[in-house]
Amino acid sequence: MAQLSDSQLATISDHPIGDALNSFRTTFKSAHPHISVRVGLDRFEQLVTEPAHPTAAFLRSRIRLTPLRSDLALLYAGLSSNETNFTYTAQLLRDVVAEKDDPTIWATVYDLIRQTQPAPASATLPTVPTRPGPETPPKSTTFTPIASQVKQTPIVSKTGGYIATTETRTEIDPILKFEVEQNLIVDHPGVFDAFFGRVAQLSDVAAAVFDACKAVPAPMYIDSVGWTDWPQDCNQADVLGFLRHHIDKFMSLASDHGFRPAQRRRCVTAPDQPLEGSTAKRKLDVGIARGEPEHEEVPCHWSHILVPGELKSNWREDNHNDTRLDISRYAREVFHAQDTRRFVLGFTLCGSLMRLWEFDRLGVLASKSFDINSEGHMFVSVILGYLWMSEEELGFDPTIMEDNGEKYMEIERGEGVERIYIKHMMRQRSIAGRATTCWTGYVKGKPGNELVIKDSWQYEEYPEEGLLLKEAAEPRVDDPTKLKVENVAQYYHHETVCIGDAIDDVRESIRRGLDDAEGRNPVRQRRSTAPSATTSAVTSSNSGLRSGRGGNSSRGGSRGRGRSKSRGGGVSRKRSSSNVDGLMQPPQKPKRSCSDLPAEEDVARRNRVHRRVMTCGVGKELWEASSLQAMLTGLLGAVKGHESLFNAGILHRDISIGNVLLNKTEDDGFLIDLDLAIKTDRQKASGAPNRTGTKVFMAIGALHGEDHSFMHDLESFFWLLFWICTHWNGVEKRQV
Template identity: 40%
Template sequence: MIYQSRSKIIEDNPIGKGLDALRTSFHSICEGANVFPTPDALGQLEHEDLQNLTLDLLYALRNLPAIRLLQSKSGHGSLRSDLLRLMSAAASDGFDFDRITPLLNAAIANDPDDTLIWDQVYIAVTESTPPPRLIASSLQQTPWQHTTSGFVNSSEYREDVDPVLMLELGPLYVGLRCLRETFFGVVAGLEAASETVFQKCVEGSNPLFGTQGWNDWPAGAKEKDVVAWFGDLIPKLEAFARDCDSAPTFRRKLLAQPKTPLLGSTGKRSMDIGFVNDDFTYDPKAERDSRYRWSHVLVPGELKSNPSADIPSIARIDIATYAREVLSAQDTRRFVLGFTLCGSLMRIWVFDRLGGIASEGFDINKDGLQFVSTILGFLWMGEEELGFDPTFMTANGQQFIEIERNGSKERLIIDEVMKRPRCIAGRATTCWKAHPNGNPQTILVIKDSWQYPERDEEGELLREATEKGVVRVARYYHHETVKVRGMDDDIQKRVRKGLDVTTAANYRPGRSGPTPNTTSAPRQGRSNSTAGVKRSSSQAGAPLPPSKRTCSISPTKAGSDTLLNRVHRRVILLDYGKPIYKASSRVALLTALDGYISINNLMINEDDSNPSWHSFLIDLDLAIKEHRDGASGARGKTGTRAFMAIGALLGEQHSFMHDLESFFWVLFWICIHYDGPDKTRVVPEFNQWNYITIDSLG
């Protein structure tokens, strides 16, 4: 009867626009923090922002008509008195915001449900004894992060991918003063040539650049007009530059097909504008081989008509989407340079395995010289300056790398790409099939990844496993930290060339790295559909899991302002196989499932002439030594969430039971998504497992 009375009160007194101010405040805070405004963003906000949001919400609820009519949780008085006590607690320093997060999630939802909001208010105001605090284990865990590399059998619609990509990238630092000089200053003769070319732009009776800027700049800066303007201007700039001694012998050209999807992406993706090599002829009526692909793109660009679009949720997520496609399609790309042009406001972007950084914005109609220098820089840069890995070389039609092993140099010939993840930030583990020069019978696997320097080196772990005769783990051949121009290849010193993100216009202390993607909503209101969520272990008769906590974090490092870094490491293995989902039969599949845990980490060998293990684990990226004393100090780890045990998703201490459960999810996924070695499909009911929050997935 009480529940019916509550329902009637809620129905007769709708919230309506009563929480609109809260949602506006939430979007404003997210924009200032450079995070995508979704419920997952709550886990990335600072304590002060979260406290302000909470108080805004509670003050808004206090003024709603229903609050005076709904009965107190205690049965005496109205719910308003309970809310006032909660407001007092929320204003204190020791308040546990996990208690309020489900209510915040309900309030900022795109399609808010009044009943759910009031139910969460009742939960939030309930005074309860705090659950026992988990005692830190001797083996603390690194928090999980949600990234786009974990998508499997996904349709990759933008509305699903964009929120996860923003979580993956973390803060996008903009306004770095020396970024253009740092990346363009290495182009030989660019500064002098730019001045010469710009001088020609301002000369004559009908100059290209006048007192109001570029004379043919389109009013309103509509996309099609700006594309046409670029197409007309760039050949003129190139013609002015031909007399410069530093002009390169290679040629590049503008790619401007904003309505035509490029080949090579999972979802249909087109790009507004960009630069490609001049050695490709496009034929729109021809077959796929004569159409542009993401693998052709050297520099992506995003156009918007209004400078106000230069924010995370508009232009910045669009250019990041292009960068993700370029990095995914080009297996030796270390980073991607790009640009946004919002109205006449231009920024230069760099996307690497830590995320994205950008230059100060400049008005191309006020600083014509900088614009000319930027365009010529994109046209003149060598491949290494554009982000390609110089340790991959080509000679006599063969691609190869060279290593120092046992005191001598070895050349390894690249046969094919085995695996390239679709992501920007993260380990980005890439594998190639290869063989020693002159010895094609010896099959090797080259495995590159970008690791947090705090982590144990995978190569050392594999060498130890090989020396001890561990079975069904890929055998060790060689490992090294990749060197570029004689220096260890990393993000901070080699890719970003020492640029200090703390000088960025939007840098905020304490936000130097990503925050684990966790939510703290109680496990209530679970959908009855079993397709949208994993079946909890309690449903299988196992003990109920403990109440949810955030993942363990290193007490000495994870909360510090130390800037993140990733190091480029290379491991070479003696065992080669194909991913388990390409098994030729059910028997082969089940035989291989005698070990370890992800469709891309489990390899199977059905070639009798291949001396590799019949099935084996190729990935020890996140392995640890058994007797390690504490967490590595790395800020996060990634994984394919569809294959994770529910307890692992919810932050439980890892155990062998989680591994056993992962076996089930791998087999489950293969059965649903594969009809044979080369027959895969997207199943809509399970596509959402790639995107939904951890609490919903669990």
């Protein structure tokens, strides 16, 4: 058994597990000895998550530079994806059920982590040298941290901060899974009203179409049976055919009653064909896309997908880990391919159980599931809702418009309104998080005046980047001909985006005030009652489950398009036919990804606000330099910019490959992105639940939880240089 140090024993004593495992013991004992592998995994989800807060936040991993709870997250990801055999948990299960003391349980946890997670080469902890010698980088012990008495905002990483020359599911999926599960609300009763209640005429058209579906002599739907042509074996090909036929039929019946959508859309059903526009090859089971219905077989791009869908043949897969991960992968691709998307709607269909999903920059929101055969009217309302929704109701940003194929936005600056034409430049690939998007652009009538426009979704508590840039652009007191800060992106404009007269945020503008407490997080087990092992809302496929009928809610009505205004300046199972129960097999050597998962966020959910910043001048990435000398010139310019910021009382805190640019003439460089910057004289932390960053460039001390100082940023410049040496292979050559 693993030996615990005195400091670990003290931490365990200060943070006892208490009664956090009582629910697990009760439900596990009630299921034993007839427990299946899948039920065991769902129970183990409780075992991992219940004691993981707060004790595992203070205990350190023995194989990577993170808290122990990151190891627990990796362990659960391995079990969920079948990469780690469940029998490794046997000793931990015995200790917990036997109510062993806390030190015994945590020692067993350390043994379990050691057995299932070999230390990645890139994250091996440093050993103590046998004789005195230099360390690289040196420990940060000779300087005074900035705001050393101020509690620092904790660091987490998400899929948007992943840096690699390639992207594979093996690398991304564990991080995406954790990102989703820590920002997940399911079984929320208000999802339909919040997102479908806005759709004009939906109640009327759904009622007319559903009545027509029940009309004799050849009804499509019978109350006591359901849909007459529903494939009982739920074979994927048959279900896809069912959806195609019914979508076309619903459109035809709506047209017969005088209802026509503003835009034509088609059903995409090519589950074996990867869609274009993805770094990792991603396939989509089914989706609603732009285009005419007769163009169904035309190759599709992720930028065309309006509503992604995931199919499973077994109703037991509803709200299962793999199902959630599959639909989340699709949403992440849609976000990346569509630069003006504020949120994404989707659905899962497991057997005849349908669930509605919404993805935004706070995370994932899901409705209760419903049976499309017992809730035919609801099914009709959902399908017609997706076909009738405006682009704003589907999640597109109405403050970005088009003029002869060119995208533009309008801002209030000075005494008038300026039109800014934009071209897509870069978007962070993530779901929850800042979701930074950058465009290049110019002011109408001034094509030579190049701008960089940056959109991001910031926690309300964060200081506004635009205000820091505006302060940096002020003239120096001793020399008004020079700016206070040099070698930093030059301020042009900033604003909090508004739609109509309301601030664009997640809680109110997107989710329409839905309360998280009305749903639940199945991973964190927020509710005191234990959920079912397979699905949260269903006990059988013909249980007569009920959900709210379609129609316009009191929130209904489409919000008007408005100009933005300034405020203050593993491997999934596809359509499986049964839920396989079986005995545990002998453990095999686990397959582990070297990806490092973030620590769990605070349970408290916060709000994110849509902010926009514009700066003058366009640079280029360091790897686009024409020579090694030019690349190093850009890096040196950014170091000068960091020093200039620091002298002005601003600490950057996010030095990475994307935030250091080279100017077009390649004779200087500059620093961008003050999202995580702080005033060095601040008296308290922002109050945001976490801050993200690019881990490969972070200082070791910062990763260990040291208060962030300018020395940590300088160390990040070292890691940036190291990254350049590793990946840059010469001018116009492929990266290593």
